[in-house]
Amino acid sequence: MDKPLVILVAGGSASGKSTVVQEILDKAGLEDVIIINHDDYYLDQKDLPMEKRYLINYDHPRSLDNELLYKDIKALLNFEPIDKPVYDFEKFTRSEKIEHVLPKKIIIIEGILILENPRIRELADISIFVELDDDTRFIRRMLRDMKERGRSLENIVLQYQKTVKPMFHKYIKPTKRYADVLIPNDTKHAIAVDLIVAKIKQILGERK
Ligand SMILES: Nc1ncnc2c1ncn2[C@@H]1O[C@H](COP(=O)(O)OP(=O)(O)O)[C@@H](O)[C@H]1O
Numbered sequence: 001m002d003k004p005l006v007i008l009v010a011g012g013s014a015s016g017k018s019t020v021v022q023e024i025l026d027k028a029g030l031e032d033v034i035i036i037n038h039d040d041y042y043l044d045q046k047d048l049p050m051e052k053r054y055l056i057n058y059d060h061p062r063s064l065d066n067e068l069l070y071k072d073i074k075a076l077l078n079f080e081p082i083d084k085p086v087y088d089f090e091k092f093t094r095s096e097k098i099e100h101v102l103p104k105k106i107i108i109i110e111g112i113l114i115l116e117n118p119r120i121r122e123l124a125d126i127s128i129f130v131e132l133d134d135d136t137r138f139i140r141r142m143l144r145d146m147k148e149r150g151r152s153l154e155n156i157v158l159q160y161q162k163t164v165k166p167m168f169h170k171y172i173k174p175t176k177r178y179a180d181v182l183i184p185n186d187t188k189h190a191i192a193v194d195l196i197v198a199k200i201k202q203i204l205g206e207r208k
C-alpha cells in the first residue's frame with residue numbers, strides 16, 4: 001500500500017480548524033482517518049507549579065514538542081502505531097492518559113502552529129489555513145474556554161493581550177504562505193471544502 005495521505009490544518013486559535021476538519025470528513029464520507037491535535041504535543045509541565053504554568057507563552061513555537069510529533073508522524077507514515085500524549089487544558093499540562101493510535105490511510109493534523117515547523121510542513125500532501133478576523137476569534141475563544149477549558153474571563157483576557165494576539169501576528173499568520181488553500185470561516189466556505197474533498201479523493205484514487 002502507498003503511504004498515508006497527510007493533511008495539515010493551521011489557523012489562529014478558534015478560527016474554526018476543528019469545525020472545518022469535521023466538515024471535510026462529513027462531506028468526503030471518510031472513515032479511515034486519524035485526527036491529531038497539535039495541542040496534545042504541548043510540552044509536559046507536571047514539574048512546574050501551577051502559578052508558573054499560567055505564565056507560559058502557549059502561542060510560541062517553543063511551547064510544543066515538535067520532535068515527538070515529527071517522530072509520531074513518521075511512524076504512522078510507516079504504518080506503525082503510536083502512543084500519543086493527551087493534553088489537559090484545565091491543568092495546563094499533559095494528562096496521565098496515553099492514546100494508542102493505529103495507522104490509517106489519512107492523517108489530519110490541526111494546530112495553530114502546524115505550518116510553522118519546516119520538517120513537519122514537508123510531510124504534508126495538502127496544507128490548509130483557516131482564516132477569521134481577530135475579534136470573532138477572540139469572542140469564540142472566550143466562550144469556548146469558559147465552557148470547555150475551565151478558564152476565567154480575567155485569565156482569558158490577560159492571556160489574549162499578552163501572548164495569544166501578538167504571537168498570532170508574529171508566528172501564525174505568516175504561515176498562510178505555506179498553505180495550498182485558505183478557508184475563510186466568516187463567510188460561506190462550502191466551495192473551498194468541496195475542492196479539498198475532490199483533491200483528497202483524487203490523491204487516494206491515484207494511490208490505490
Ligand atoms: N462558522 C462558524 N460559525 C459559528 N461558530 C463557529 C464557526 N466555526 C466554528 N465555530 C465555533 O467557534 C469555536 C471555535 O471553533 P473550533 O473549530 O473549535 O476552532 P479551532 O479548532 O480553530 O480552535 C467553537 O465553539 C465552534 O463551534
Ligand SMILES: O=c1ccn([C@@H]2O[C@H](COP(=O)(O)O)[C@@H](O)[C@H]2O)c(=O)[nH]1
Nearest residue numbers: 012013014039058059089092093112164
Ligand atoms: O495550557 C495551555 C495550552 C494551550 N493554550 C492555548 O490553546 C490555544 C490553541 O488551541 P486552539 O484549539 O487552536 O484554540 C493557543 O492559542 C494557546 O494559547 C492554553 O490556553 N493553555
